[in-house]
Amino acid sequence: MISCELNRVGEDNLIVVSGGTAPHIGAVVIATYEESEVKIISYGFPHHKEEDLFIELAKVWCNTFQQKIVLLGGIHIDDATKEQIEGLVNETWAKFFNLMADQKAVPCRV
Numbered sequence: 550m551i552s553c554e555l556n557r558v559g560e561d562n563l564i565v566v567s568g569g570t571a572p573h574i575g576a577v578v579i580a581t582y583e584e585s586e587v588k589i590i591s592y593g594f595p596h597h598k599e600e601d602l603f604i605e606l607a608k609v610w611c612n613t614f615q616q617k618i619v620l621l622g623g624i625h626i627d628d629a630t631k632e633q634i635e636g637l638v639n640e641t642w643a644k645f646f647n648l649m650a651d652q653k654a655v656p657c658r659v
Contacts, residue, residue, distance in 0.1 A: 550568045550640060551566070551624065552566070552644070553565075553647075555648055555652070561616065562619070563621075564606075564619070565620075566620065566623075566641060567622045567623060568640075571626075571627075572623060574621055576592065576599040576600040576603045577592050578607040578619070578620045580611035582611050582617065587612050589608065599623050606641070609645075613649060
């Protein structure tokens, strides 16, 4: 139900996270690695709740690979229960960590 797709833009990373019954863009997060620290700029569109999750995902990616990342997307299920939301968040983390593991296996081109 959740998709995490990586697109390379030169040396930079663009990740689109989407899923549920109505994928959309609910939040955009930019993370950069500067002076051994992750810096974040984010925007969550009104009435969307993905921003906090996407900030955490971007921080993990940026800190691990020490590369800038733009992460955007949205996950939606109509009238989702607390349990459904928790399941979607857990599935998002699992897909995200799988994507990270795939990238660690690929030699970095500098």
